Amino acid sequence: MPRIQRFALGLTLLNLVLFVLMFLSQASPALAKQSELPVLRGRGLEIVDAQGRIRASISIMPPSRADTGLSETVLLRLITERGRPSVKIGSSERGSGLSFAGPTGTSETYVILKAEGTSAQLKMRAEDGREQVVKP
Numbered sequence: 001m002p003r004i005q006r007f008a009l010g011l012t013l014l015n016l017v018l019f020v021l022m023f024l025s026q027a028s029p030a031l032a033k034q035s036e037l038p039v040l041r042g043r044g045l046e047i048v049d050a051q052g053r054i055r056a057s058i059s060i061m062p063p064s065r066a067d068t069g070l071s072e073t074v075l076l077r078l079i080t081e082r083g084r085p086s087v088k089i090g091s092s093e094r095g096s097g098l099s100f101a102g103p104t105g106t107s108e109t110y111v112i113l114k115a116e117g118t119s120a121q122l123k124m125r126a127e128d129g130r131e132q133v134v135k136p
Contacts, residue, residue, distance in 0.1 A: 055079050080104060102127065 047056040061073040071093040078087035082104045089098045095116030102109025112123045122134040 049081065053079075053081065053083065055081070 044059040045057065046054050049055050056079065057075075057077045059075055059077075061075050063070045063072060073090050073092040076087075076089040077085045079085050080103070084101065084104045086101045086103070087099070088101075090096060095114060097112060097114030097116070099113075100111045106127050108125055108129065109127045110123075110125055112121075114121060120136060123131070124133075125131045
């Protein structure tokens with residue numbers, strides 16, 4: 001076999017070995033990562049629509065000045081296309097609750113369900129001022 005053919009054959013075999021090693025090194029981490037569940041971490045999350053408007057958010061709200069227990073609140077908001085937060089779900093050490101607001105253009109139509117301390121209540125209000133509070 002001429003010298004140039006042996007050199008070309010050796011180079012081809014070297015390339016093949018390098019290719020196999022690269023393939024194996026890429027395949028094993030991919031298999032290991034499949035067993036891990038991905039985690040998204042952050043201080044908040046906002047989901048925006050095609051126009052860039054915030055339509056949903058999860059955030060941690062600092063304690064309010066009226067809160068003597070100094071507890072933070074985790075708040076999930078679902079927001080209409082006009083910017084009205086129509087669904088809210090909140091949770092803190094003091095209690096938790098959820099609220100549903102009426103459509104844009106209303107200010108007094110809502111439902112609030114909350115558990116605070118050792119009590120719970122459901123409050124419903126219509127735009128015409130009628131209100132009902134249910135307590136156990």
